[in-house]
Amino acid sequence: MNALEESQVDRTTIDEIISRHRGKPGELLTVMEEIQEASEFKYLDKLSMDYLSSQTKVPLSQIYSVATFYSFFNLKPQGKHSIIVCRGTACHTKGSKTLLDDLSVLQGCKEALDSGETSFTTEDRLITVKTVACFGQCALAPVVAVDGIIYSNVTSEQIKKLLQHLQEDKKDENIRLY
Ligand code: FES
Structure with a gap:
């Protein structure tokens, strides 16, 4: 087993x-x-x-x-770090799709999310990427949560930097977007 x-x-x-x-x-x-x-x-x-x-x-x-x-319950094993991107209308208008495209450098992520999954975990269980319908903070769009902390007005540069940091230093326990 x-x-x-x-x-x-x-x-x-x-x-x-x-x-x-x-x-x-x-x-x-x-x-x-x-x-x-x-x-x-x-x-x-x-x-x-x-x-x-x-x-x-x-x-x-x-x-x-x-x-x-409830979206905070998981039915599949989660990665050590989680990145949750809002796909609501306000966030979409302010560029959340670009943020998801940035995350698609993670192998298999784009395929999983394009197939309708709302969650994807890397094979090494380092990162779980999820989407939500709305964080209820639309005025701060685009909104992303990283390890449970909500970030507003997130940019593509911040996401790319975060991924680079995570992949270079897999032992880092505390990650922040900014
Ligand atoms: S649409 Fe993203 S927080 Fe509401």
Whole structure:
């Protein structure tokens, strides 16, 4: 069995997360968020969700609905760094397509996004590129999030510099766009 086919979070950790949030408002969302955070590749794998369902009696279909509805949940292994580009109308008008073109130097990225995928991870799991419909910050377009930090008025030069930095120094834990 491939490592990624195994449960990414051990059962004791899942049990502990469930019991810490039992009966609290927004319980399922919080539990799923913490399970994802506990996973090395920051995603909800099938076995962890099966186990969550069996322990909470929440139907698996409901867990999947939540995981697919909220964009911060991942159903695939994520890269060490994430770059999320907004594809909403305001950002598109201000050049987000060019930013995505800049990211297409990552092998396979363009093909994945052109085929309708909203997420692509490099083979070495260094970078995940994602798109979102809107960050809700349209006045600051184009908007890009890098490792959870939102950046406004992003330029092609900044994206190119970021990629160069990431590829030259793969060990860098803290990356910033500017
Ligand atoms: S369209 Fe990009 S933030 Fe709204």
